[in-house]
Amino acid sequence: MLMIKRGFEPEKDNWSLMGGFLKQDESLDDAAERILEELTGLTGVYMEQLFAYGDVNRDPIARTISVSYYALIKVDSYNKELAKLHGAKWFTVTQHPSLIFDHEDMVEKALGRLRRRTRTEPIGFELLPEKFTIPQLRSLYEAINQTEYDPRNFSKKLHSMKLLTKLDEKDKSTSRKGAYLYKFDKNRYEELKASGFNFGL
């Protein structure tokens, strides 16, 4: 997860999720996209509204309603200069500094939503580069769901969906043998979705 050191009071210099204020002429979705772009330079990434927070005293200075969103970002494809400028830093979900206000709850909700989503939609692919290996995909799902998958069962199920196109390339960065690279077959996915389909890994 990408977090920032808050630049103003209250809670200045403590860790926080990235956020900003809604403008008069923009929708909630637009605001979320704008704020993500300002901090990471990214556009067009997977993003979803989570929950509206409205407790009266959640911000000690002013009455504030926050609408939380979560986005899925490929770790290596954001603008590091922008992130540095805002004091942003990556942490693992299992080990991160404590967060201000109710942001901890936002993280909980985001994780829960992400886990449920991965059971019905193949959004895991949003977090991987265009070409990826099966072991990469597997360890991503293991991180999301904090569990381990049997390599044989995992690839069996994956192949039975026929959602991946095998390439003639190998990724040799993690083993001597090398693992085949695959691409996500978007057309095939649209077909399957249209005919009512469940993506459970």
Place this chain on the structure above:
Amino acid sequence: MLMIKRGFEPEKDNWSLMGGFLKQDESLDDAAERILEELTGLTGVYMEQLFAYGDVNRDPIARTISVSYYALIKVDSYNKELAKLHGAKWFTVTQHPSLIFDHEDMVEKALGRLRRRTRTEPIGFELLPEKFTIPQLRSLYEAINQTEYDPRNFSKKLHSMKLLTKLDEKDKSTSRKGAYLYKFDKNRYEELKASGFNFGL
């Protein structure tokens, strides 16, 4: 679903979901409960936040952010006087007049959420009286999920969960033979939930 005839412009006299304005000193949850009580007299019912709507022109008169909630109400246990006073009326989900603004989308989201919830939590019981029969429960789930369940499989699964307490009473209002009444065993449910449990019907 319970809908009201809107009493003010814009869209005066058209059908709408019930709504109201957030006060300075109340949380979103508090506001939702207050508004439900004002219109139906009900308190302490199952209620859940759904989604925040923030498109710039969704209300043609003023910039408005709406946070939608859905509640589960036992059809026969609300205050009919209050409802009448506000011009409220019940409709079935499959046949209702068209709704103002983005309220149609709110209904879609509520239905989707309700369907997903019934797979992991026994919230269907929130919609039934304290004592109910298996056929009643079954037809409720058939209405929620717009499908039909095999009576044998349905009650088999239900009994295997051991969440219901069979009473020595019968409900004879729908058949000559009469159907046994059951109660939901809340203690048993808490036990099961604590030990990680999935309620799929």
Place this chain on the structure above:
DNA sequence: GCAAAAGTGTTCACACTACACCCATGC
């Protein structure tokens, strides 16, 4: 006695789980 809904058991297919060995390669 008949109509109408309630109640109940068995079989089959498929999906999920568990599990162990060979392969390719760089060093």
Place this chain on the structure above:
DNA sequence: GCATGGGTGTAGTGTGAACACTTTTGC
């Protein structure tokens, strides 16, 4: 040649789906 991670098949088990007949009782 050996260490390291990648890749694959099978057998057993449990869960979900399909399916038909008997029971009760008010009229």
